[in-house]
Amino acid sequence: MALDGSLERLRREGRIVVVGASLAGLRAAETLREEGFTGTLTMIGDEPYEPYDRPPLSKQVLLGRVPADHTALPRRRAIEAQWRLGAAATGLDLSAKRVALADGTSVEYDRLLIATGVRSRPWPNELEAGLDGVFVLRTRDDATRLRHRLKAGPSRVLVIGAGFTGSEIASVCRERDLPVTVAERGPTPLSGALGSVIGDVAAQLHHQHGVDLRCGVMVTGLEGDGVGRLRRAHFSDGGTVDAEVAVVALGATRNTEWLAGSGLAAGPRGIACDAGCRAFDVRGIVADDVFVAGDVARSPHPLFGYRFLSLEHWGNAVAQAEVAAHNMICRGEERRPHLWTPYFWSAQFGVNIKSVGVPNMADQIIVSQGSLGEHRFTAAYGYQGRVIAAVTFDQAKWLEFYQRQIEQAAPFPPPFATVDRRTEGMRPVPAGFPDPSVPTHGPQVTVSGYSPTDQRVTFTPAGHGHHA
Amino acid sequence: MTSVALLGQILDYANRADPYPLYAELRRTPVVRDESGPYLVSTYWEIHSLLHDPRVSSDIRNLAPEAKTAPRTEDPDLPPSFIRLDPPDHDRLRRLIMRTYGPPHAPRRVYGLRGEISGIVSGLIDRFQGRDRIDLVDDFSYPFPVTVICRLLGVPQEDEQRFHGWADTVATAIEPAVGTPEEQQAHWQAIREAHHQLAEYLSGLIAQRRRAPREDMISALATDRGADESPMSLPEMLSNLTLLLIAGHETTVNLITNGMLTLLRHPDTLKQLRADPDLVIPLVEELLRFEPPVQLLPERTTLDDIEIAGTTIPQGASLWLVPASGNRDPRRFPEPDRFLPDRPDNQHFGFGSGIHNCIGSPLARLEAQAALAELVRRLDNPRLVEDPPPYRHNAVLRGPRHLPIAFDGLSR
Amino acid sequence: MRVVVDLNRCQGYAQCAFLAPDVFAMHGEEALLYDGEPDGTRRLDVLRAEAACPVKAITVEGAGAAWTAAGAGVSNGP
Numbered sequence: 027m028a029l030d031g032s033l034e035r036l037r038r039e040g041r042i043v044v045v046g047a048s049l050a051g052l053r054a055a056e057t058l059r060e061e062g063f064t065g066t067l068t069m070i071g072d073e074p075y076e077p078y079d080r081p082p083l084s085k086q087v088l089l090g091r092v093p094a095d096h097t098a099l100p101r102r103r104a105i106e107a108q109w110r111l112g113a114a115a116t117g118l119d120l121s122a123k124r125v126a127l128a129d130g131t132s133v134e135y136d137r138l139l140i141a142t143g144v145r146s147r148p149w150p151n152e153l154e155a156g157l158d159g160v161f162v163l164r165t166r167d168d169a170t171r172l173r174h175r176l177k178a179g180p181s182r183v184l185v186i187g188a189g190f191t192g193s194e195i196a197s198v199c200r201e202r203d204l205p206v207t208v209a210e211r212g213p214t215p216l217s218g219a220l221g222s223v224i225g226d227v228a229a230q231l232h233h234q235h236g237v238d239l240r241c242g243v244m245v246t247g248l249e250g251d252g253v254g255r256l257r258r259a260h261f262s263d264g265g266t267v268d269a270e271v272a273v274v275a276l277g278a279t280r281n282t283e284w285l286a287g288s289g290l291a292a293g294p295r296g297i298a299c300d301a302g303c304r305a306f307d308v309r310g311i312v313a314d315d316v317f318v319a320g321d322v323a324r325s326p327h328p329l330f331g332y333r334f335l336s337l338e339h340w341g342n343a344v345a346q347a348e349v350a351a352h353n354m355i356c357r358g359e360e361r362r363p364h365l366w367t368p369y370f371w372s373a374q375f376g377v378n379i380k381s382v383g384v385p386n387m388a389d390q391i392i393v394s395q396g397s398l399g400e401h402r403f404t405a406a407y408g409y410q411g412r413v414i415a416a417v418t419f420d421q422a423k424w425l426e427f428y429q430r431q432i433e434q435a436a437p438f439p440p441p442f443a444t445v446d447r448r449t450e451g452m453r454p455v456p457a458g459f460p461d462p463s464v465p466t467h468g469p470q471v472t473v474s475g476y477s478p479t480d481q482r483v484t485f486t487p488a489g490h491g492h493h494a
Numbered sequence: 495m496t497s498v499a500l501l502g503q504i505l506d507y508a509n510r511a512d513p514y515p516l517y518a519e520l521r522r523t524p525v526v527r528d529e530s531g532p533y534l535v536s537t538y539w540e541i542h543s544l545l546h547d548p549r550v551s552s553d554i555r556n557l558a559p560e561a562k563t564a565p566r567t568e569d570p571d572l573p574p575s576f577i578r579l580d581p582p583d584h585d586r587l588r589r590l591i592m593r594t595y596g597p598p599h600a601p602r603r604v605y606g607l608r609g610e611i612s613g614i615v616s617g618l619i620d621r622f623q624g625r626d627r628i629d630l631v632d633d634f635s636y637p638f639p640v641t642v643i644c645r646l647l648g649v650p651q652e653d654e655q656r657f658h659g660w661a662d663t664v665a666t667a668i669e670p671a672v673g674t675p676e677e678q679q680a681h682w683q684a685i686r687e688a689h690h691q692l693a694e695y696l697s698g699l700i701a702q703r704r705r706a707p708r709e710d711m712i713s714a715l716a717t718d719r720g721a722d723e724s725p726m727s728l729p730e731m732l733s734n735l736t737l738l739l740i741a742g743h744e745t746t747v748n749l750i751t752n753g754m755l756t757l758l759r760h761p762d763t764l765k766q767l768r769a770d771p772d773l774v775i776p777l778v779e780e781l782l783r784f785e786p787p788v789q790l791l792p793e794r795t796t797l798d799d800i801e802i803a804g805t806t807i808p809q810g811a812s813l814w815l816v817p818a819s820g821n822r823d824p825r826r827f828p829e830p831d832r833f834l835p836d837r838p839d840n841q842h843f844g845f846g847s848g849i850h851n852c853i854g855s856p857l858a859r860l861e862a863q864a865a866l867a868e869l870v871r872r873l874d875n876p877r878l879v880e881d882p883p884p885y886r887h888n889a890v891l892r893g894p895r896h897l898p899i900a901f902d903g904l905s906r
Numbered sequence: 907m908r909v910v911v912d913l914n915r916c917q918g919y920a921q922c923a924f925l926a927p928d929v930f931a932m933h934g935e936e937a938l939l940y941d942g943e944p945d946g947t948r949r950l951d952v953l954r955a956e957a958a959c960p961v962k963a964i965t966v967e968g969a970g971a972a973w974t975a976a977g978a979g980v981s982n983g984p
Binding site for chain 1: 580722799849
């Protein structure tokens, strides 16, 4: 392969900096080495730990089956990196090609990959958030603390938000035989991600397992006792519940504050990039040396009308990191687009929930196999007469078929006979997604505008968007 | 529409020792109608797609009348076993079996057999002492998995012999019937009688274990009350236990025999395995790709027209998938005709794929790994006496009928 | 030894839970829980699970087997 001189030099002795030492950052680093990058590789991470896997935290770790530090990610190959862990990136100077760190030092790059991910959206009232017993769950340390508290046997746990993480935490609490109340602003659990038809099934799972599920309410306040410990929560319907532990599961906010003023198109919805993972600057022009991958990225997807998708998905982080890394060190004509079909899973109340595609773009749903009532089914989502997504409850082996339906823009409702079609699978019904102007708790896919120059890609000053 | 005349050749005993050139010919048209009727699917991605396609049925009652050909191979007096059903009936029965056999309810049932498996392997090999030649099939590959399945299910050792007889006869139903009409009649009559005797025996065992349950799988099945659905009826138990029994008899024997045959044809790999016994772990996966015990999946059908690879398979058609051909598809596996014990990304069809994936696969893996590693360790200078060896008639469950092996001695 | 399972790929075939029940466990019919840093005594079980996974969703590092995707001792973490 003939490389021009500068690219060859970059591959041989260039400096690549990866900001974000989690799944996406690690897989990108491995890919860079795999593809022959022999220069200096610096991994910057705000947490003091080498890359670890997060999904187990709300499942086996919280259950007490596996210690929180048993989640370090295996390496697929040696990456020979310089690690700067425990030092968050605090600023980016695009013209000097330099990343500033919290410890006052800085690192220069020839190519930069931003994979800073997301963090839990905190409880908006700082005073209340500071009460002993109020938790979020995103990091290994969060999980260690929460697990310790659950082990102590609190009188009741309040979970605020019944998205995937909130539902998983509620499930763990019930398995630990702890009384638990779940407060959800939407009409059902998971309604933001999967709609209320499926959300009703999720609600049945909560009820069946003894969760005190309260939908259509907001938590309006957390009340402490005299010594700063959580005692009670107040709801928008006037009710209250006494709880020693509250877990705030209101979704995530993207770690982009450090990029404020950098000139990149970074904001509360993430960092906009093209399908090749190159970051857009605030003018809507792609940068050639700054790339984005993982939860923090927003990129246009050809399968979904070139809409910009932000995907907080494990598989997306891996796939996008691999594409970004490849594109960072190849010639322009060898660049690849990130065309990953969104895939997601959650395990709760002993049920494996998986989805493919973008359910919350859908207007209709049909239970194509199995039965909602039996909690084992496959449902397809439709948008303007096309299959746009599918979800399975304990029927993961069928999901690939529907992935192909999505990729082929197959007609909706599916016009063919299948095994295990029940009467409820004879006609589609409205999928029951909430009005997008009414935020629910933590949808895993957010769909935003059509182009990088729409109003959402605007210069956002520092201090933006904690409670977007 | 084009059609081929390859199924007859594949089923022809003359081609049993090496069907792979026929499969390569078949793959020239990934989905094609054989002139004898069935649609044949021979390429990896097309097989994969159909194994995960909810429009494909395993229930032959969905075949169009004109597509119905072969006689039923199961006991006509019992309900179909789970592999011949679609969801939700398939799922219910498989779940009920899993409750007694695998995770999450019985996660250590198979794992707990490891000690017994290695004991049986050692015992059988010990009996080679003082000989310089064995028939691997009769002396090892056949008795080994049969003993294991009896232990798993809980058939008392003193009944194992009787049990083998019935199972053997019943298993011949998979073979195409041969001979005069009278002989065929007698053949089916014998099978039916064996079915009845087996069912009667199993009913007795089930009743006995209901009264005095033990740690075995029949006890677990006989006493299980199900979770959120009705437990298995006695006829369901009989048909599914018969299936497990036959599967335990007729497939692992081929995996192990094909394994030794392949190793003896690849002396360098055999040497490598001797030096690194753990290599048997990926090696068995490669074997499942290279010489899968189940070569064809016949008797599936379509609930709707399916368009695939430029062909429309009409509703109700007889659909034959050829996983042994998919396993050699060069579009999926680089150098598909080479046996590479540590082949990366080996997502073979040795145990099928999708909801009907082989329920016995973890057991078969442990058995094959234990058997091959130990045979290779203990047989001194093993070599083939004839190549190819004589094969069994069956084209679906393909493997040698005998595998004579000469050797110089036996290590401890 | 380090293990991670790509649960997007995982379809609940449960081979790992059969072959390495001290490391992998089914939680219900299809969901999988596992220990990401199993004890070294489970090495062969983990290798069996990795090889048997029909969708190749399991990545193992440090199991000392040349054929696994991540061979022995490649970790150069901090």
